[in-house]
Amino acid sequence: MAAPISVLHVEDDSQFAELTRRGLERESAGISIETVANADAAFDRIAADRPDCVVSDYQMPGANGIEFLRELRADYPELPFILYTSKGSEAVASDAISAGVTDYIQKDATTGQYELLARRIEQAVARRRAERDYREIFEKVPAGIVVHDPETGEIVDANRRFCELLGHDHEDVIGMTVGDFSADEPSYEAAKGHSKIQQAAAGEPQRFTWRDQTSDGETFPVEVALERTTIGGQERVLAFVRDLSDDPGAVDAPD
Numbered sequence: 001m002a003a004p005i006s007v008l009h010v011e012d013d014s015q016f017a018e019l020t021r022r023g024l025e026r027e028s029a030g031i032s033i034e035t036v037a038n039a040d041a042a043f044d045r046i047a048a049d050r051p052d053c054v055v056s057d058y059q060m061p062g063a064n065g066i067e068f069l070r071e072l073r074a075d076y077p078e079l080p081f082i083l084y085t086s087k088g089s090e091a092v093a094s095d096a097i098s099a100g101v102t103d104y105i106q107k108d109a110t111t112g113q114y115e116l117l118a119r120r121i122e123q124a125v126a127r128r129r130a131e132r133d134y135r136e137i138f139e140k141v142p143a144g145i146v147v148h149d150p151e152t153g154e155i156v157d158a159n160r161r162f163c164e165l166l167g168h169d170h171e172d173v174i175g176m177t178v179g180d181f182s183a184d185e186p187s188y189e190a191a192k193g194h195s196k197i198q199q200a201a202a203g204e205p206q207r208f209t210w211r212d213q214t215s216d217g218e219t220f221p222v223e224v225a226l227e228r229t230t231i232g233g234q235e236r237v238l239a240f241v242r243d244l245s246d247d248p249g250a251v252d253a254p255d
Helices: 014-027 039-049 065-075 090-099 112-140 160-166 190-201
Strands: 005-010 031-036 053-056 081-085 103-106 144-148 155-158 206-213 219-231 234-243
Touching: 005 014, 005 039, 005 112, 014 031, 014 112, 031 039, 031 112, 039 053, 039 065, 053 065, 053 112, 065 081, 065 090, 081 090, 081 112, 090 103, 103 112, 144 160, 160 206, 160 234, 190 206, 190 219, 190 234
Parallel strands: 005 031, 005 053, 053 081, 081 103
Antiparallel strands: 144 155, 144 234, 206 219, 219 234
8 A cells, every 4th residue: 555645735725725635635545635825834834744745826825836836945855846726828837847846737627637636746756755765775775876877977976885985075976977086097097987887878787896096095996886777767877886995805907
């Protein structure tokens, strides 16, 4: 059975809010809804209850739905947010996307809108929960883990352990390529490392030894395993990096 989903509905029209509550709870027994009338009240409820998803109107007293979303993203960048409004236009949709909306649905008079809204809520929350579970595993693994863009070789994500190995902050690691943290020796040229990433991206898993370099210029041996994967719908190359500093049999030259 799927976990329950708590939804905060921000809607100043109490009659429409009640219709939405009934429609959603009819379509999905796992969804429970609380309604508030404006953004200020929504912030209080979010801080107190931490809902799984926010569904908001556009035209409301005080801050409109886009203004509310922009402010919300400063403190809750990952919280699923669905703009559910009768104010449908390309300009509103564009502003919503720029502000970080999860989904955008126009209100209509048909009962089918509640089924659509329920499915979009379930999908948004499922994606967020999967990302949260992925992140938890990502950070708990004792080895360094790096996510590479297969085309550029740039790092798009890395776990805490990898950052510790190099002595860099996470934000400094993002955007690095192999050449930025490899030993300055002929055997560990950036082109050779990038070639390994390309082979993994082509479906040929790689395992080899390498020599990384810390932010202080010290070098140390590592074992690297590369494999192709898909994260968030995008093709990536995942690198598992194991420190071999304490291994007397560590090989210094790449295989």
